Amino acid sequence: MTKSRKHENKSTLILTHGDSDGVCSGAIAKSAYPEADVYFTSPVGVLDDLNIADGYRNVIICDIAIDERHCVGLFKRLDGIASVANLTYIDHHPLPERCVTASWLHHDQSSCASELTYKVLEGRLSRDMRRVAIYGAIGDYYDTSPSVKEWLRDWDKRSLFFQAGTLIQALIYSGRNYEFKRKLIAPLSHDKIPTEITNVLRYAKEGAVLEEKLRIHVKHDVRALNNLAYVVDPNGYMSKSAIYAASYGQKDVGISAEFRHKRNAYDMSLRSRNSGSVDLNRLLRRIAPEFGGSGGGHASAAGARIPKESFDAFLREFDKAIGVQKRRAAEL
Structure with missing residues (x-):
């Protein structure tokens, strides 16, 4: 979590993962709820980070795998949030056997979190936000799902893969630079193409250079x-x-x-x-x-x-x- 503080009388909180699928999922949720506050978390940190949910009327969690060791405590905490707020948990990772059902859980292993987030919130979204869902699908190797294959027919596939590849490379290069990732959410939520977002092209280019050096290093080691x-x-x-x-x-x-x-x-x-x-x-x-x-x-x-x-x-x-x-x- 990049920040930790109490909130009162806030409307919507979005907690999401910091990889490409998580960023795209968060942007889609932000498009559905423009007033939302967005924070990044992880499977091992989400239980503690849920403290920030106090005071929010609507809580959306995207692309956070449920850790097997903490699933019982996490579900108990989430049930508590669901008793006082509208909770939506969207994920596509395999679920622990002990924790597999909840009314607030939207789960599908056959699609990425971005695709699933779009489907769950579709009634509040522009159809063009499918493009951001496709970026997330490409980033998580889920671009062959039936829905994404259908959506791709509405776009020039080559252009989408260029935009997605640029975004993915920039996000990987940025690492734990959550300030950069947070600044991506708003423009992506308005369907702005990644190459027009500040620093994305620069980070992607620098990342490509580092990747080539890394490839050679791995080849020898x-x-x-x-x-x-x-x-x-x-x-x-x-x-x-x-x-x-x-x-x-x-x-x-x-x-x-x-x-x-x-x-x-x-x-x-x-x-x-x-x-x-x-x-x-x-x-x-x-x-x-x-x-x-x-x-x-x-x-x-x-x-x-x-x-x-x-x-x-x-x-x-x-x-x-x-x-x-x-x-x-x-x-x-």
């Missing part, structure tokens, strides 16, 4: 096990590093790991090039806690945090589990 390839401390974009690790390591799964000194743990981004037989989310939710960590996400894109002392053992066990899952999938 990638390490491979039987079923996964990984790179440690790539000094660059985590998700892109994982993609290049899989590519240059010639494995189905790529992992990028960065050591966080304050936590004495490795934060990881994982990408699978074979989502048909490797479900990263399922494997991480089972294996990461065995090593004192946590993890989850989507079948082909996920994240994890593992203590330093368990990192090597985790990689070996995870590599073994990928092999088992692939063999079982081949037998079906």
Whole structure:
């Protein structure tokens, strides 16, 4: 959360994720409720950040995965908010088995959060805001959903992919610069194209230069096990590093790991090039806690945090589990 303070007699609060799908979801919600205050949060921070919801009559949460360890406490807090305010929780990440139903929850794993946010709030939106939903879908690799494929027919696909790619690259380059991300929300909510928003083109260009350096670094430093390839401390974009690790390591799964000194743990981004037989989310939710960590996400894109002392053992066990899952999938 970038700010923390109490609000009284406020109308609408939007809490959303800071990646491209989250920013686009937040912009769509802001378009539906122009007076809304927008803040960024995360799956591990949302429970604490919900304190800011006090005093709001309408609360919208977009693209925040529900963490398995905290789902019971989170649902209890959200039920409390729903008892005094209008609550709308929009997400597309796999749900923990213990917390799967609520009247305020709008959930669909087959679409990105941007598409789902547009559909939930469609009655308050201009049809042109579908374009922003498409940006989010491209950014989260959900641009082949039936609705997005239909919406794409109303636009020049090449132009939309250029705008989306520019926005995505700028957001990745900006990292935790939430002030920049917050300044994107208002123009996007008015359907302003990303290349016309201040600093987007500049950040995207600088990000592209860094990505090329990162690609070369990963090419030379990638390490491979039987079923996964990984790179440690790539000094660059985590998700892109994982993609290049899989590519240059010639494995189905790529992992990028960065050591966080304050936590004495490795934060990881994982990408699978074979989502048909490797479900990263399922494997991480089972294996990461065995090593004192946590993890989850989507079948082909996920994240994890593992203590330093368990990192090597985790990689070996995870590599073994990928092999088992692939063999079982081949037998079906």
